Amino acid sequence: MTGNEALGTMLAKLQRLGPLDDADKATLASLTFHIRKLEPGAHYSEDGETIDSCCMLIGGYACRSKLSRGGGRQIVAFNVPGDFLDLQHLLLPRADHNIEALTEATLACVSASRLTRVIERSPAIARLLWQDTLIEGSMFREWVLNVGRRDARSRIAHLLCEFVARRKAAGAAAVDALIPITQEQLADATGLTTVHVNRMLQRLREEGAITFRNSPLRVIDYDRLKNIAEFSPRYMHQAA
Amino acid sequence: MTGNEALGTMLAKLQRLGPLDDADKATLASLTFHIRKLEPGAHYSEDGETIDSCCMLIGGYACRSKLSRGGGRQIVAFNVPGDFLDLQHLLLPRADHNIEALTEATLACVSASRLTRVIERSPAIARLLWQDTLIEGSMFREWVLNVGRRDARSRIAHLLCEFVARRKAAGAAAVDALIPITQEQLADATGLTTVHVNRMLQRLREEGAITFRNSPLRVIDYDRLKNIAEFSPRYMHQAA
DNA sequence: CGAGCAGTTGATATCGTTCAACTGGTGTGG
DNA sequence: CCACACCAGTTGAACGATATCAACTGCTCG
Numbered sequence: 001m002t003g004n005e006a007l008g009t010m011l012a013k014l015q016r017l018g019p020l021d022d023a024d025k026a027t028l029a030s031l032t033f034h035i036r037k038l039e040p041g042a043h044y045s046e047d048g049e050t051i052d053s054c055c056m057l058i059g060g061y062a063c064r065s066k067l068s069r070g071g072g073r074q075i076v077a078f079n080v081p082g083d084f085l086d087l088q089h090l091l092l093p094r095a096d097h098n099i100e101a102l103t104e105a106t107l108a109c110v111s112a113s114r115l116t117r118v119i120e121r122s123p124a125i126a127r128l129l130w131q132d133t134l135i136e137g138s139m140f141r142e143w144v145l146n147v148g149r150r151d152a153r154s155r156i157a158h159l160l161c162e163f164v165a166r167r168k169a170a171g172a173a174a175v176d177a178l179i180p181i182t183q184e185q186l187a188d189a190t191g192l193t194t195v196h197v198n199r200m201l202q203r204l205r206e207e208g209a210i211t212f213r214n215s216p217l218r219v220i221d222y223d224r225l226k227n228i229a230e231f232s233p234r235y236m237h238q239a240a
Numbered sequence: 241m242t243g244n245e246a247l248g249t250m251l252a253k254l255q256r257l258g259p260l261d262d263a264d265k266a267t268l269a270s271l272t273f274h275i276r277k278l279e280p281g282a283h284y285s286e287d288g289e290t291i292d293s294c295c296m297l298i299g300g301y302a303c304r305s306k307l308s309r310g311g312g313r314q315i316v317a318f319n320v321p322g323d324f325l326d327l328q329h330l331l332l333p334r335a336d337h338n339i340e341a342l343t344e345a346t347l348a349c350v351s352a353s354r355l356t357r358v359i360e361r362s363p364a365i366a367r368l369l370w371q372d373t374l375i376e377g378s379m380f381r382e383w384v385l386n387v388g389r390r391d392a393r394s395r396i397a398h399l400l401c402e403f404v405a406r407r408k409a410a411g412a413a414a415v416d417a418l419i420p421i422t423q424e425q426l427a428d429a430t431g432l433t434t435v436h437v438n439r440m441l442q443r444l445r446e447e448g449a450i451t452f453r454n455s456p457l458r459v460i461d462y463d464r465l466k467n468i469a470e471f472s473p474r475y476m477h478q479a480a
Numbered sequence: 481c482g483a484g485c486a487g488t489t490g491a492t493a494t495c496g497t498t499c500a501a502c503t504g505g506t507g508t509g510g
Numbered sequence: 511c512c513a514c515a516c517c518a519g520t521t522g523a524a525c526g527a528t529a530t531c532a533a534c535t536g537c538t539c540g
Contacts, residue, residue, distance in 0.1 A: 048474075066385045069470040074385040088378070091371040096378045096475045120363060130370045131331040137373060138328075138336045140380035145306045145314040148387040148431030152528070183487065191388030196528055198488060214487085214537070230309040234288075235336045392496070423519065436496055438520060454505070454519085 006033040006108030009058045013082040016169075017128045027122045031115070033108040038062075038101035044085060045099045051089040052112045057081055060105030061180050065188065066097045075189035076143060077136070078102070078163050078181070082170040087129055090115055103180045135237045142235045147191050150230070153200045155190045157209070157229035164219055165233050179217040204228070246273040246348030249298045253322040256409075257368045267362045271355070273348040278302075278341035284325060285339045291329040292352045297321055300345030301420050305428065306337045315429035316383060317376070318342070318403050318421070322410040327369055330355060343420045375477045382475045387431050390470070393440045395430045397449070397469035404459050405473050419457040444468070 007029060014020060020028075036055070038044060045051055047066065062079040076097065079085060085099050090112050119126035139162070146158050160179065167173050183201065187194045201217070204210045209225040211218050219225055226232075247269060254260060260268075276295070278284060285291050287306065302319040316337065319325060325339050330352050359366035379402070386398050400419065407413050423441065427434045441457070444450045449465040451458050459465055466472075 064381070066381060068385060068389045070389075072389045074388045076381045076384040088374045091367065092374055092378075092477050094474070094477070096477070097381055123360060123363070123366075126363075126366060126370070127331065130366075130373065133370065133373050133377060134328045134332055137377045137380060138332075140377060140384060141304070141306060141316045141337055143384045144316040144380060144387055145308060147384055148314045149308045149310075149312040193529055194487080195489090195530080198486095199528095202488090212487095234334070237332050237334070237336070433497055434519080435498080435521090438518095439496095442520090452519095 006035065006056070006058050007031070009082055010056055010108070012171075013056070013084075013132075014125065014128045016082075017131050018124075020124055020128070024122045024124045027118055028125065031110050031118060033110060036107040036109055038105040038107065040101055040103050042105075043098055043100050044107065045089075045095045047095055047098050049095045050093050051086060051095055052093060053109045054087055054090055054112055054115050055085045055107040055109040057083045057085055058106050058108050061102040062099060062105055063102055063185065063189070064097050064099055073188045074191065075185060077139065078159075078166075078189070080163070080167045080170045081172045084129070084132055087133060090119075102185065138235050138237060152190070152192055152196055153203060154229050155192070156186060156197060156200050157204060157225050158231055159186065159189055160210070160217070160219060161222070161226055161229045161231035162236075164222065165231075166236065169236075169238075175222050176219055179219070181217065246275060246296070246298050247271070249322055250296055250348070252411075253296070253324075253372075254365065254368045256322075257371050258364075260364055260368070264362045264364045267358055268365065271350050271358060273350060276347040276349055278345040278347065280341055280343050282345075283338055283340050284347065285329075285335045287335055287337050289335045290333050291326060291335055292333060293349045294327055294330055294352055294355050295325045295347040295349040297323045297325055298346050298348050301342040302339060302345055303342055303425065303429070304337050304339055313428045314431065315425060317379065318399075318406075318429070320403070320407045320410045321412045324369070324372055327373060330359075342425065378475050378477060392430070392432055392436055393443060394469050395432070396426060396437060396440050397444060397465050398471055399426065399429055400450070400457070400459060401462070401466055401469045401471035402476075404462065405471075406476065409476075415462050416459055419459070421457065 011025065011028065044055065044062070057079050059081055062085065063075045064077040064079070065073050065075045067073055085107070086095070089095065119129065146155055150158060163179060163181070164175050168175055183197050184194050187197045190197065201210065201212060204225070205212060207224065207228070209219065209221045209228060211220055251265065251268065284295065284302070297319050299321055302325065303315045304317040304319070305313050305315045307313055325347070326335070329335070359369065386395055390398060403419060403421070404415050407417070408415055423437050424434050427437045430437065441450065441452060444465070445452060447464065447468070449459065449461045449468060451460055
């Protein structure tokens with residue numbers, strides 16, 4: 001994976017959000033990317049750290065998580081290729097959560113100060129990045145609803161729907177591709193226990209929505225899953 | 241409440257986030273505010289609506305909520321004076337949640353197109369608004385953790401701590417001022433039932449952290465409440 | 481071959497829900 | 511000034527969803 005491919009991924013992402021003119025593209029092209037690989041489970045950043053670069057996930061999958069005092073982990077977002085992982089460190093140097101690779105992951109990192117210069121020169125780019133932040137915010141609100149109000153079965157279903165929809169929108173994989181999330185991670189993302197997640201997944205399998213026995217999770221009936229989940233992608237603002 | 245007072249509130253809010261020079265302030269002052277009053281329970285915006293203005297809450301309290309298909313309501317944020325209610329409609333015209341007054345509320349509204357012109361002229365203002373969006377995002381992440389991982393008692397305590405801390409930071413009221421949130425709203429915000437919220441509040445009262453019998457809620461021992469809540473305000477990035 | 485880890489199962493415990501009745505303010509119309 | 515309605519809050523009893531604990535399976539990898 002080279003800097004050029006990273007630039008391509010970033011351009012594609014931004015242009016999914018809105019138009020850029022040639023000057024904007026040239027400005028972007030002036031960035032130098034530092035390519036970084038992460039093993040599964042490795043952390044890119046940790047809660048409390050000071051960070052002065054911004055990364056985009058250009059390959060593999062990641063998640064954002066926070067710990068409660070008791071040691072419980074809550075995953076608050078999943079990330080797919082094309083996602084900015086920490087645009088926030090442009091304006092808020094101190095990390096407020098952990099960012100962790102789910103699979104082998106490839107990151108394209110830019111120094112925060114250089115990116116700052118880019119957005120000063122290109123209001124259009126600044127606007128799209130801000131828009132991305134806003135869409136992320138909307139997804140967090142949906143997560144609060146998901147964890148707060150849905151029962152275990154539809155909560156899990158909703159999570160899977162979102163993951164699959166975002167990955168598809170990013171062009172990273174088909175709806176029925178393998179889902180690289182363990183049951184433990186699913187539990188941490190839904191606020192349930194692994195035991196209960198396992199039982200609910202079995203139910204979703206019986207209902208014909210997914211498969212997974214001794215092999216990674218895979219969605220086989222997306223429509224059914226969406227129904228169970230009350231999933232409507234509007235909150236993603238068609239962009240993720 | 242006049243447009244001038246609205247401008248003052250907005251300036252104060254922005255300068256809590258970062259510095260502005262005189263040109264920025266002049267640019268802001270060119271905005272015309274439309275002052276709007278909301279009765280308790282009245283909606284400013286509803287999920288799905290198209291909105292072409294941006295409002296700041298300059299008096300009273302509000303909340304953001306979403307509905308699940310089953311009709312369950314999830315409150316995903318509380319708002320205190322000085323909060324931008326819908327900066328997002330600058331870039332995402334379609335609302336993805338409801339915004340509702342908790343008390344009598346006063347809003348200062350600006351047309352989205354005018355505000356767009358302001359941020360085009362002043363990168364510093366754009367930067368602070370984006371920063372505000374990022375901080376809001378961090379608070380949503382904390383809410384996911386709160387609803388997903390904490391038990392009922394500390395979940396409620398955490399909510400109260402956040403409300404009180406933000407209100408204090410905004411200079412709107414002291415820590416021990418009345419909290420204008422009903423037990424039903426507390427239930428909707430925590431993903432619990434009113435019955436259980438009532439029982440947990442009684443426990444927090446027995447523990448000496450709050451009072452409320454036949455009168456509005458009030459925090460009387462903030463430190464104790466913070467302890468129960470595992471509350472650490474870092475996720476608000478000192479700004480709210 | 482053994483260790484380790486994700487996943488699976490069953491039995492039991494618990495937290496929070498549900499349902500239904502009741503209290504006590506507050507506001508309104510007669 | 512009373513009667514009534516209404517609404518937030520309160521209480522108790524029974525129920526149910528999810529957690530907890532502990533044992534076991536079956537990969538995968540060294």
